Structures are given as C-alpha cells and as structure tokens.
Amino acid sequence: MTAHDRFAAHELIHSWWFNYDEGRLDVLHDLLTDDCHVSSRTETGLHPQEEFIRADCHGRDEVMRWTTQHRRNSPYPLRHNATNIHVVSERGEEVDLDSYLFVTQIIERHPSPLSSGLVHWTLALDNGSYRVRRKDVVLDSIASAPFHQVEFVADRMAAWQ
Secondary structure (H helix, E strand, O other): OOOOOOHHHHHHHHHHHHHHHHHOHHHHOOOOOEEEEEEEEEEOOOOOHHHHHHOOOOOOOHHHHHHHHHHOOOOOEEEEEEEEEEEEEEHHHHHHHEEEEEEEEEEOOOEEEEEEEEEEEEEEEEOOOEEEEEEEEEHHHHOOHEEEEEHOOOOHHHHOO
16 A cells, blocks of 8 residues: 655645636646546535536546636636645545635635635545546535534434434
8 A cells, every 4th residue: 555645645735726726727737637537516506606616527638628717717816725634545546635625805905705615635646746536626505504404414413423
C-alpha cells in the first residue's frame, strides 16, 4: 500500500480553488486525470440557479469545457475557501478527502457570502504527483434547522443512539 502524502493532497485542493478563482484554467487542466469525473449540484436539486450549478462531467475534456464555461459566467473576485480538509480513506494509489467549501464575492466593496457546501475528492497518484480523479460538490441551499428536522440527514441520528 502506498503511503500517501497528506500535505501534498491538501496542497492540490488549495491549488485547485486558487487557480479556479484566478481563471488559470491551464493549471486546472494539468491537475486532472484523463478519466476524471466532476459533479456539482445542490443538496435538493431545487435551487433557482440549479442549471448553472449542476454538472456531471466525465473525462478531462468534458470537465474542462464545463469548468471554463462555469468560471466565465461566475463573478470576480470570487474566493473558494476549502476548510476542514481530512482524509476519509486511502487505497493503493488513491486517497479520498472531504472538505467544507465557503465561497465569497465582493458586494459594495465588502466580502459577502455566496455559497457553502461539501466537497468529496478522490485524488490519484500520477508520476509522484496527485491529480483529481473525482470531485463531487454539493452546495447548501436549504435554511438551517435543528438536525433532527432535516429530512435527508435525520437518519444519521439513529447511529448516535
């Protein structure tokens, strides 16, 4: 089993978001595996901007087409902040990580929250460097409520009892 470099894995995630925000799409191209899969949606699929948010792309070329179009039509400055990055599992040449995502834009010269969500990453070692094999983004779109009242997460409580 490969000993994974967790720092390098974290660096890739931070590099991804920084270069995405700055429109350095050539850098992103090189951070993807040929067989990558990228998806994006909200947790309910009912957001008014769902069509803009939603993606289910397979392969580097398709992922880059969607990424390019999505970035072109997103605001600048835009800041994606990955937080609470942690390794979920390691196997062979792959490592899975989960993180929160907090996105800001500038409104009236002040940072303003735009979105938040969860991201699941699968990174693959390729010639000693990590590449994104899978990235699944699920953006928050519902109003916060007590955990036990949120239908699609309430079943987790059974595991706590």
